[in-house]
Amino acid sequence: MHELSIAMNIVEIVEENAATHEVNSVSDVEIDVGRMSGVVIDALRFALEEAVKSSVMESATICINEIPAKSKCLACSHEFEPNDIIAVCPECGHLYADIINGKELKIKKIKFLE
Numbered sequence: 875m876h877e878l879s880i881a882m883n884i885v886e887i888v889e890e891n892a893a894t895h896e897v898n899s900v901s902d903v904e905i906d907v908g909r910m911s912g913v914v915i916d917a918l919r920f921a922l923e924e925a926v927k928s929s930v931m932e933s934a935t936i937c938i939n940e941i942p943a944k945s946k947c948l949a950c951s952h953e954f955e956p957n958d959i960i961a962v963c964p965e966c967g968h969l970y971a972d973i974i975n976g977k978e979l980k981i982k983k984i985k986f987l988e
């Protein structure tokens with residue numbers, strides 16, 4: 875399961891951060907997941923419930939932010955929200971657009987327990 879390895883990766887990064895700061899517990903973790911990242915948020919949330927067990931994140935509040943997708947037309951620079959992988963510009967009908975938002979998968983914030 876793709877999301878489980880991502881969840882384990884997140885826990886690993888948080889544990890490394892906690893070790894660097896010499897803390898044993900984390901109170902809050904905020905994660906940004908883009909709509910175009912290919913990650914199913916519900917599956918990730920479920921995977922995290924398993925992955926955090928006996929880690930520094932065990933009692934942490936996990937907040938997952940869904941980042942909407944955004945594309946920029948390569949022809950007219952119009953920015954729009956694509957509803958598919960192949961995005962057609964609603965302004966000029968150009969087929970190619972750069973995805974400028976929505977591919978992110980990152981830990982935005984880690985709050986340690988004082």
Ligand SMILES: [Zn+2]
Binds near residue numbers: 948949951963967968
């Ligand atoms: Zn365009």
